């Protein structure tokens with residue numbers, strides 16, 4: 001079993017897509033171990049995306065991620081990290097395969113509906129960022 005962090009980003013929450021995305025998560029066979037709605041400050045978004053701090057999109061990304069409520073979810077499944085990234089599809093919705101969440105619900109490379117950890121080390125950091133161990137069931 002493996003755990004990963006999923007985020008339903010402010011664009012998707014704002015458009016009323018959270019229920020459909022959570023339903024998809026369950027249909028795909030992930031167990032939800034923890035979940036809560038957050039309204040990130042700019043500083044919290046910057047801390048979460050610290051690895052991207054030198055990228056040209058960092059300011060815009062952290063502005064967007066702190067622009068409204070998001071839902072953070074701890075997922076568990078065999079190969080959860082890879083599988084959740086496959087279900088989401090490519091970062092850029094325009095390049096995502098048919099049937100993926102980002103193809104269906106993303107509107108730009110920034111407003112791409114969902115986030116998923118990209119490796120075991122980042123999953124550990126990202127899960128810990130939002131869920132102290134005690135919150136995971």
Ligand code: CMP
Pocket residue numbers: 052057061091109110111112114115116
């Ligand atoms: P996410 O999986 O949350 O990881 C970093 C985020 O940066 C990414 O999804 C996008 O929302 C955002 N982003 C904006 N522009 C780019 C870009 N050019 N390349 C990669 N990610 C980008």
